[in-house]
Amino acid sequence: MNRFHFFSHKFGLLAVLVLGLIAGTGCYTNIRPGEAGLRYHPLTSGLQRDLLTNALYFYAPWNDIILYPTQWTSYKEKVDVLTRDDLTINVVAAVILRPVPSEIYNLQIEIGPDYYEKVVRPQFRTSVRNALSAYSMIRISKETPKVSSDIRLALGDKLRGKHIEIDDVIIDDIEYSRPILTAIEGKLTKEQEQEQMKFEINIAKKDAEITVIHAEAKAKSTAIEAEGNAQAIVIEAQAKAKAQKLIAAQLTKQYLQLKAFENPNTKLLLVPTGKDALPMIFNMPDSGRIPTAPVDASPQP
Template identity: 35%
Template sequence: MKAQYVIIVSLLAVVLLVGCGTTIPGGYEGLHWGTYSGVDTTVYGNEFKWEWVWNSVVLYDVRWKTQSEKVDILSNDDLHMDVEVALRLRPKPDELYFLHIEIGQQYYEQVVQQQFRSISRAVLSQYRYTDIPKKSLEIQNAILAQLKVNLENKHLELDAVEIKHVDYPERVKQAADLKLATEQKLLQKEYELKIAEKDATIKIIEAQGQQTAQKIIDSTLTPTYLQYRALDIQKELAKSGNASFYFVPVGANSIPIILETGMGSKK
């Protein structure tokens, strides 16, 4: 009976000891919290932390996290639009004790969210709606810089701000589509004009080539050359036995006119 009692007590002790531990996962850090002593300043990393059943470990995710907010703004040129902005942040691991004591685990909702929305709206409202995409890097840096000033002693690291999406009013979208369609038509017209100009240039070059060739031909047809060619023709015709020809030297530049009598001999 005594042995059974010892075994039962031992098992209960093991279960109690194992059940009172907390494993701190990777990417998290923890603070010891005691029922009677409160939160301890020591920060624990990825490890198994043994605790009495009446104590616990407060866990904080210290990895970089991205929080997004949609803010409605009135641009510098009085246009209402919705802009989605994102903030990348995390708790400072070596300041977890102060973060927990002063703010708590809901630090984003408690101190960051409203500041992020207000600063984003204030900065974005300084720009025309057409400048927001073109100057997004400048806007993001301005929002981040102001956030760092406002949250300087809040035990948080702020890494980056990003403009993720701009939702323009429907009339702006329609105007943008119309502008794009007009630009496409202009590009098509410019292309057609360039093709027409090239075709015209080719035709001009061809005409100039023909004109030059004709001038060369005309310059070579001198009276002497024509007389020479006429004599060659006379010699060839004289060899023909199928027809009779008369050569009348009354043509222009004394070039003979050749007349066929149609009475040549037949073979």
């Protein structure tokens, strides 16, 4: 029994010594969240397929653990681009990507941990140049989301089967040369002047339309007033004509004689006529006397 305890004690000390030696030589790896690793045993089984995740792993000094980041990582590139209108600009673009976690073993076998420098970077820069060469300089700044989508699609096609997945591509900045900036400022100034001119023309058109509307309304009002006056004159004339017609219908000979007798200013009331229809002449006596006999103006036999 004592011998068993002795050997157990010695074995425990040996294990502690081995662990101490391993820890002293740095033969352990702490894999944190957002990382994954592969065991590599060069003297025995080589690269292991099993994916190591969040834990502390010890291994012999002649073995190793290869780490890969599994978090999304952003990489930026500054690329000189020749646009469709033959202008050179510098574009700062960023790509967000990571290894496919379930394909890290294949990525290690085919490319390795420096996959961005070996594969992604040259393909990314080429995709940026090819995509932006289809756009004019002005359209690049106006259609940034469309340009970013084109780059992402092109890069995705080039990285298909490379065990890498892309989250997004972003146009971070566009740098123009001084001559280009001067030309852009001049164009913007002209556009602003044209917009101001259009605005002033629209204001003048509105004023003219208002003036025409007022003139038409005034002319219409005048025409309505003139038509009303004309209708009033016609109605008045018709009323007068009707009245005159009624009066004329009532003006008989007896009525006129009656009115003549009733008029106090009338001095000659009646002119009698003789047999020959000639007026009868009376010798008017002196004032206040009535003639006794008429003077016969007919010729004597």
